[in-house]
Amino acid sequence: MTRTFFVGGNWKMNGSVAAVSTLVDGLNTASLKQGVEVVIAPPALYIPAVQSSLKAGHVAAQNIYSESKGAFTGEISAEMLKDVGVQWVILGHSERRHVFGETDELIAKKAKHALGVGLKVIFCIGETLQEREANKTTEVVFHQLSAVAQVVSDWSNIVIAYEPVWAIGTGKVATPVQAQEVHHDIRVWLKDHVSPQAAENTRIVYGGSVNAGNCQEIGRQADVDGFLVGGASLKPEFADIINAAQ
């Protein structure tokens, strides 16, 4: 099975009514390669606006809580996303892990809940610079993967985003070789710990300072099935990144 190239745009906590409209108009009028799965994750408040106007892709939430409803001030649930027609959610993003202290266990609980409700999950993993320098990259990402594998057996609605923490928002992109190495290791891990089918079919996308200049070469690597883009997804060059699909 060939894996459909996937390009996500994570807008993080950026945007305004005017900026959202400009960004969506830009994507709607850009000439985009066919056959690429494009998913945009705006701040939750702007999801309906993007959803009703974006032609070239789907919408994701940037987070959910692990419960369906109740006294969880400030949170939104997987059920609410389904209710308004959202299909995707990003979970385990490095900023959720490091700024908001989300643990592997909480992220796994959220993933299980989201998948159970019928959402698709962009599941982010990645090591810090300190961990990479201590040669702990695979140990860290395998641990992050294991937490989800313990509670989820069907990976068909998961896209794995390998986002090395040191490359996020820093301008320090992983080299194509570095990205390929970790993506390959993740695929082997899936084969050994989930199934050969999951290894073959699961998209593993790269995130961390992806831009129009570096996306071609990273996207050409055998185990890179797309990108999760932060800063550059807020610029016209996002269209070039979509068009870097192999």
Ligand SMILES: O=C(CO)COP(=O)(O)O
């Ligand atoms: O965190 C990211 C996408 O989720 C990557 O962010 P940047 O592309 O801004 O480095």
